[in-house]
Amino acid sequence: MQNIIVALDAMGGDFGPQVTVPAALRSLLLFPELKVILTGDQTAITSKLSLLVGCGTYPRLSIKHSDKVISDSEKPSLALRHGSESSMAMAVDLVANDFANACISAGNTGALVAISRFKLKLLPGLEQPALISTLPTALGNKTWMLDLGANVSSSPDSIFQFALMGSILAEQHLGRLPRVALLNIGSEKIKGNHLVKHAAKMLYQNKLVNFIGYIEGNQLLYDAADVIVCDGFLGNICLKVCEGTAQLFMDKLKLTLVGSSLRTWIAKKIFSGLFAELQTLNPDQYNGASLLGLNGVVIKSHGGANVLAIVNAITEAVYEVRQKVSTHITDRLKSVLCERHY
Structure with missing residues (x-):
């Protein structure tokens, strides 16, 4: 069974680790092939983990620390310029550098689109x-x-x-x-x-x-x-x-x-x-809007998402990785551009 690695922006959305951490743990139970990398404040994430499962180990869950969060009011251009070390940008970076198969964030939509487009690039012809x-x-x-x-x-x-x-x-x-x-x-x-x-x-x-x-x-x-x-x-x-x-x-x-x-x-x-x-x-x-047209799977969760909603977003990410949606889109685009039907 192919391992699927999802980078989850733990700080995004209205509730941050309060919903993203339990959603990650629940998703690991649903998908044996899944690994989750939580990006965000390590203290906040580990604190929530300890409340949920005590001092146990998490063999399929890891944390990549970031003490920066892109606010909902931040302009996409500023987020792109100054948010490279943010929890959102780190999640996208993991996909761009092939350390993860997909990323998910409930944060600022404009910032996520701008950062994903810059780091992952559009598929050819789009x-x-x-x-x-x-x-x-x-x-x-x-x-x-x-x-x-x-x-x-x-x-x-x-x-x-x-x-x-x-x-x-x-x-x-x-x-x-x-x-x-x-x-x-x-x-x-x-x-x-x-x-x-x-x-x-x-x-x-x-x-x-x-x-x-x-x-x-x-x-x-x-x-x-x-x-x-x-x-x-x-x-x-x-x-x-x-x-x-x-x-x-x-x-x-x-x-x-x-x-x-x-x-x-x-x-x-x-x-x-x-x-x-x-x-x-x-x-x-x-919950879980896919940002189609990029060289990688990016899922946008709505900001007020609860645990179930984040789990559903992770489920969509797993599905798109399994089905190789980006590859299918690329292949179909090549056919259209070759035939010059538009």
């Missing part, structure tokens, strides 16, 4: 990387969506490349050629701006992507496509709206189940099963 993650659907399936915020603006060529990369990743999970759609203000071909129309023209002409046309925002969670493509500005807004709506719905439902009145007792009988079912909408279940 214009931009893209963040991709899954959304739940009404039928219990998953839909992959990108770009979720790696880039503020993109060209039609980049949108086409996002569609290609998203299709390749989804295909590894689904075992079939996925349905790919562009997010637009309407499903009719006449709708949309220059960016969307130009990208659609290239996708219709290409045989390597199963392009089914446009979908609207109200179809995001209804299994209308396996891969939904848009620019990063729109994608990030859509993701946050979906997460906020799901959280609002669950919070409202929780309130109906609090108390000891007859009405509350009846509500508990009616809605307790529904509440358990709705946990599938919890964003933590889908």
Whole structure:
């Protein structure tokens, strides 16, 4: 069995070692082939480890010390210039220097994109990387969506490349050629701006992507496509709206189940099963956005991730290393560039 080494930025996110350390330990139990390198403050990490497992040894877990953390408010340009010794940059460095197969951080998104792009470089022929993650659907399936915020603006060529990369990743999970759609203000071909129309023209002409046309925002969670493509500005807004709506719905439902009145007792009988079912909408279940298009696996966790969410991000990293997603993307890109279909 091939060993898989994951570098985890232990200091990233809202909770740092409080969630990253137990998530690393839980992931080691899930994957016998996994090794984890925690980058960050050694004192904070070992303190949390001692609380969880006492004075035992950790044969598949190691620590690379850094006393620097990139703040959420730091500009990507400054993080790139001055953050080379940060816990985030160290995690990326381990991948760039072949000491790890993948890295994960819940820290500053812009900084992670900038540092990863600088250290790992884009795959040949790509214009931009893209963040991709899954959304739940009404039928219990998953839909992959990108770009979720790696880039503020993109060209039609980049949108086409996002569609290609998203299709390749989804295909590894689904075992079939996925349905790919562009997010637009309407499903009719006449709708949309220059960016969307130009990208659609290239996708219709290409045989390597199963392009089914446009979908609207109200179809995001209804299994209308396996891969939904848009620019990063729109994608990030859509993701946050979906997460906020799901959280609002669950919070409202929780309130109906609090108390000891007859009405509350009846509500508990009616809605307790529904509440358990709705946990599938919890964003933590889908944590771990892949930064596609780089010479290495980089996973971005959301900043408020809990232990389960970080475990899910590590799981995605392990899967992408096993499936050699970067290699598949490189091979497909070569085919497209050779055929000059766009």
